[in-house]
Amino acid sequence: MTNALEEAISDFGRHLRAERDVSPHTMRAYLGDLRALVAYAAGVGVTEPAGIDVSLLRAWLAHQHALGRSRATLARRTAAARAFTRHLHRRGLLQDDPGLLLGTPKRHRDLPDVLSQDDAARLLDKMDVQGPVGLRDLAVLELLYGTGVRVSELCGLDIDDLDTGRGTVRVHGKGNRERIVPVGEPAARAIQDWLRAGRPELATENSGPALFLGTRGGRLHPTSARRIVHARIAEVGDMPDLSPHGLRHSAATHLLEGGADLRSVQEILGHASLQTTQIYTHVSAERLKQVHRQAHPRGTHPA
Structure with a gap:
């Protein structure tokens, strides 16, 4: 039997399709995350939107962490929960928006492999x-x-x-x-x-x-x-x-190594945020450190 939270997710999905213009991939990911939230909420006896509070959200995210979810997954699930509670609040199904009280897990950004x-x-x-x-x-x-x-x-x-x-x-x-x-x-x-x-x-x-x-x-x-x-x-x-x-x-790395500025690389790659592009400055910095380490007589660096 469908509970009220599941119905709210269906409504949220319609909202994403009609008003947010999100990609199909993002929508599938968000709805999958929220179904996991609903399943967790049902396990602790919450089946109504009004039962969603910051304590429940934090407990759910802690449970996800205990299951070994990656930082990227936790960050996305936090974003999905925030978008969902904002939607519930705007629909009048929540008096306050508990998603505003959630912190954002910092994503660990591994340096991507690149060709020389x-x-x-x-x-x-x-x-x-x-x-x-x-x-x-x-x-x-x-x-x-x-x-x-x-x-x-x-x-x-x-x-x-x-x-x-x-x-x-x-x-x-x-x-x-x-x-x-x-x-x-x-x-x-x-x-x-x-x-x-x-x-x-x-x-x-x-x-x-x-x-x-x-x-x-x-x-x-x-x-x-x-x-x-x-x-x-x-x-x-x-x-x-x-x-x-x-x-x-x-x-992207070779553009920066060749002297391109970060804003230009952002435009070429189509990144909505400059923050996304900034990872490539770390890639270039690592390459410079490697060259320095190999070529300079006093080129040792701290780990």
Whole structure:
């Protein structure tokens, strides 16, 4: 039997779809988190929205921590609980908003694995580009590394999103935010080779305007793009096995190492917050420390 809290979650889901314009991934994550909250609340006898208070929320989050949930998961579940209690308060189902009293677990930000600039050049310069699949794969990796776009953004590109005259690509990012990203000459050349001699070989009447195609002629799927990246890196060998997101990390790191300012990198990557981009300053700092440690006679650093 559905309790009042479960009904409130369904209402919250409708609110997210209609008013918040959140991504399907975020909505699934939030609703999954809140179902875990409802299950915990039912276990302690709370089935009504009015029973949600800060003590219950803190106990639930402590229980999640005891289960070994990561800091990132705890941070997201805290955000989901806050959004939910704010919604309940606005609907008049809670007199006060207990989510305002929750602290935010600090996320532990591991430094992402990245390619060195030499490895990136070796990967792209030594790739086997025979046949339409080879031309496609080179264009995919050149664009991922050359622009730092997300794999979902790359797979969503249409041919008309490219402006070869201006050397840019129009990218549709998270939350339907659109941005214009510069495309360097190597990536532009690889894309033109793919469009000229590769795409026509794979295209079918159902291909539509998709820039990148799978072997059956449909729009390239992010899962297939991930497989392409892993396989092509493995072919070259002797470098980190990165995902498309690793190429995005590499692009951002190399931009900063080349002197780009943080705001420009934020715009290129499509980060809503500069705080998200700042992790790459730590990556560059670690690289500088490594160079200093290896090259300077007094280059030892504290751990």
